[in-house]
Amino acid sequence: xxxxQFLYFLYRKGEVExxxxxxxAKAFNxxxxxxxxxxxxxLINEGLITEKNGYYRLGSEGRKEFNFYLAxxxxxxxxxxxxxxxxxxxxxxxxxxxxxxxxLLTSSILEAITAILFFIIRRSFCPNxxxxxxxxxxxxxxxxxxxKYSNK
Numbered sequence: 547x548x549x550x551q552f553l554y555f556l557y558r559k560g561e562v563e564x565x566x567x568x569x570x571a572k573a574f575n576x577x578x579x580x581x582x583x584x585x586x587x588x589l590i591n592e593g594l595i596t597e598k599n600g601y602y603r604l605g606s607e608g609r610k611e612f613n614f615y616l617a618x619x620x621x622x623x624x625x626x627x628x629x630x631x632x633x634x635x636x637x638x639x640x641x642x643x644x645x646x647x648x649x650l651l652t653s654s655i656l657e658a659i660t661a662i663l664f665f666i667i668r669r670s671f672c673p674n675x676x677x678x679x680x681x682x683x684x685x686x687x688x689x690x691x692x693x694k695y696s697n698k
Contacts, residue, residue: 594607
């Protein structure tokens with residue numbers, strides 16, 4: 547479970563410094579550094595995470611672990627979008643434009659319910675990150691882009 551928490555942390559935050567492994571072990575509630583190293587080696591050897599420029603980041607295999615999570619995010623976004631579209635057409639139909647109001651209102655409600663269900667599924671899939679992870683220095687994608695294109 548702690549391996550997946552570490553993967554999820556990297557998925558959410560982008561990358562984390564690799565210089566202080568004992569701080570990572572403590573943040574993810576490992577009993578000692580010796581318990582953390584086998585999990586870290588497993589994640590690196592399986593290609594789930596990579597170490598580059600002093601940071602751990604999600605590897606190509608690690609991204610595949612979150613395809614379901616990404617799919618629920620997209621479904622949630624689409625459901626909310628269609629719900630708003632149907633609601634907008636319902637409001638237009640009330641103002642006199644001829645559209646079947648019952649169909650639009652029903653579809654808007656059903657899409658809103660679908661969005662709520664996808665949100666519940668998404669929340670149940672996410673692991674709870676330990677409190678110690680708030681103190682870890684992480685960099686998101688914007689920081690990496692700035693570092694890549696800045697003139698050092």
